[in-house]
Amino acid sequence: MGIRFGAFTLDLDRQLLTRDGHAIHLTRKAFELLAVLIRDRPKALSKAMLQQELWPDTFVAEANLSNLVAEVRKALGEPRRDPVWIRTVHGYGYAFQVDPGMTPRASTTMERPACWLEWGRRRFRLSPGEHVIGRDEDAEIRLDASTVSRRHARVVVSEEGAWLEDFNSKNGTLRGDERVTAPVKLTDGDIIRVGSLRLTFHVIAPVVSTDTQVGSSS
Numbered sequence: 001m002g003i004r005f006g007a008f009t010l011d012l013d014r015q016l017l018t019r020d021g022h023a024i025h026l027t028r029k030a031f032e033l034l035a036v037l038i039r040d041r042p043k044a045l046s047k048a049m050l051q052q053e054l055w056p057d058t059f060v061a062e063a064n065l066s067n068l069v070a071e072v073r074k075a076l077g078e079p080r081r082d083p084v085w086i087r088t089v090h091g092y093g094y095a096f097q098v099d100p101g102m103t104p105r106a107s108t109t110m111e112r113p114a115c116w117l118e119w120g121r122r123r124f125r126l127s128p129g130e131h132v133i134g135r136d137e138d139a140e141i142r143l144d145a146s147t148v149s150r151r152h153a154r155v156v157v158s159e160e161g162a163w164l165e166d167f168n169s170k171n172g173t174l175r176g177d178e179r180v181t182a183p184v185k186l187t188d189g190d191i192i193r194v195g196s197l198r199l200t201f202h203v204i205a206p207v208v209s210t211d212t213q214v215g216s217s218s
Contacts, residue, residue: 003038005085008076010034012128013158017075028140029054030071035127037086037096044087044095057122069094115162115203117141117155117192126162131155133194134167147171147195153180155201162186162203171195 003010009018015031017024026034036053037045045053047065054065069086076085087095117124124131124141131140134152143152149169156163166173166180173180174193186192190201 005038010038015129024075026075027068027071030068030075032127033065033068034072034096037094041096044089044093046093048093050093053125056124115157115186115201118200118202119143119197126155126157128157128159131157143194143197145195145197148197149195152194155186156183162201164192164201169195 003012007019008024010016010031011018012035015028017026017031017034032054033050036050047062050065051060051062054068069088073083073086078084078086085096087097089095115126117126132151132154133139133141133143133148134150135142135144135148136150139151141155149167149171151167152169153164153166153173156165163183163185164173164175164180165183172193172195175184175186176191178184186201186203188201188203192199192201
């Protein structure tokens with residue numbers, strides 16, 4: 001799925017931002033921030049809402065969010081005093097906006113997270129792409145438990161659905177009572193066992209939608 005705005009394209013499947021076809025580096029969290037702001041445009045999102053989206057059930061300093069916004073603005077070439085895409089809502093949060101010289105946004109581009117994993121009170125949103133499950137600090141779904149391998153398993157989300165795969169982990173991965181030895185497709189309510197931990201997969205809508213142009217020159 002590609003979301004186009006100006007000269008930029010946000011490719012959710014490849015987790016890639018490009019400008020005129022040239023890749024622009026963004027850290028994973030900065031990419032997620034841009035995707036969330038575009039998803040809810042032109043609605044302003046509070047800092048608390050953004051922190052919950054990016055770091056669910058985890059306390060982080062407000063400066064972390066500010067640093068991500070600065071990273072996204074730098075990637076987009078935003079002028080400091082007159083930003084084109086990322087608008088600061090003083091005392092509240094941030095919003096994604098189209099250039100005043102562009103037409104209003106077209107039809108829906110990206111739905112709210114269509115699927116996610118739940119572990120106790122924690123919820124891990126699953127956007128299109130690969131999500132590694134494990135103890136590793138860089139794992140998208142980090143489970144800090146002794147029975148979980150550093151890179152234990154992964155969930156891959158695409159237009160066809162969500163698939164679970166084990167990484168030859170020491171204690172194994174199960175979907176229900178079935179040990180995962182090859183990629184298996186997930187359905188709503190599936191119980192996933194990663195080592196001794198139990199997670200639940202949920203899906204409420206098609207995972208992705210088609211390409212949509214955010215705005216075009218008038």
